[in-house]
Amino acid sequence: MTTSFYGCLFMCCVIIMLEVASVVLLLAIAVDRFLRVHIPLTYKSTVTQKRSWMVVAICWFTAALLSFIPMFGWHNYNTWNGTTQANSTSFExxxxxxxxxxxVVNFIFFGFFLPPLVVMTGLYCYIFLTTRRQLRLNIGAATESRTYYQKEQRLAASLVLVLGLFVVCWLPLFLMHTIKLYGPKIEVSSLFIHIGVLLSHVNSAVNPIVYAFKIPKIKEEFKKLYMRVYHDGQQH
Structure with a gap:
């Protein structure tokens, strides 16, 4: 594909933005689950719908802000044919x-992939330890509290699966580019790079399936959507 240099760079920034947004939103979800367990009595008054939408907007704004930094200078324009103008459409x-x-490695991977991953790991460990402790305290009792913590534990397990799939799909690609940056003498096969890129794309296809089958509310909405489409089809 040939385009202008900055046109190509813009498309690359959009790809980075989607990855960064995924990480930031996963972190926001982990914080939300943490609050559900940490402050169960005041959660609903603390995490209102308005605040939730504000957090989502902040997540996307942050992702865009971080991802479009290359448009302002952190790019490879000076490393390719400098005789070609930046607005030329002959750039491959x-x-x-x-x-x-x-x-990608120093700013995105080290700055905005690994640290949130560590934080999310800590949050989910706290959630599982807390829910397990609460379930032990309420063992044998069919109380509302026990039902609450059982639900939170199951939902946290589903979200950990989503997080695990995200890491498995993206981490190999980041690691290979880290090796290429800091170990130029180490040969990384283009086949492995292509597999890493394929895995990162697969993550986008797998996530909706995981959400649909593992998270009750989303599963229920998918069923409603399917039944609505099915009935509309029957009527026509």
Missing amino acids: CRFFTASSRSY
């Missing part, structure tokens, strides 16, 4: 011909 668009590998 590939991700790392436009994007800087140091930006």
Whole structure:
């Protein structure tokens, strides 16, 4: 695909934004689950619908702000044919011909992939330990509290699965580019790179399936949507 340099760079930034947004939103979900367990009595008054929408907006704004930094200078324009104008449409668009590998590895991977992953791991460990402790305290009792913590534990397990799939699909690609940046003498097969890219794309396809089958509310909405479409089809 040939385009202008900045046109190519813009498309690369959009791809990065989607990955960063995924991480930030997963972190927001983990914080939400943490609050459900940490402050169960005041959760509903603390996490209102208005505040939830504000958090979602902040997540997307943050992702866009971080991902479009290359448009302002952290890119590879000076490393390719400098005799060609930036607005020329003869630029062959590939991700790392436009994007800087140091930006992707040092800024995105080390700054906004690994730290949130560590935080999320800690939050989910806290959730599982807390729910397990509460269930032991209410063992043998069919109380509302026990039902609440059982539900939170099951939902947390489903979200950990989503997080695990995200890490499995994206971590290999980040690690390979880290090796290419800091170990230039180490040969990384293009086949492995392509597999890593494929895995990152697979994550986008797998997530809706996991959400649909593992998270009750989303599963219920999918069923309602299916029944609505089915009945509309029967009527026509």
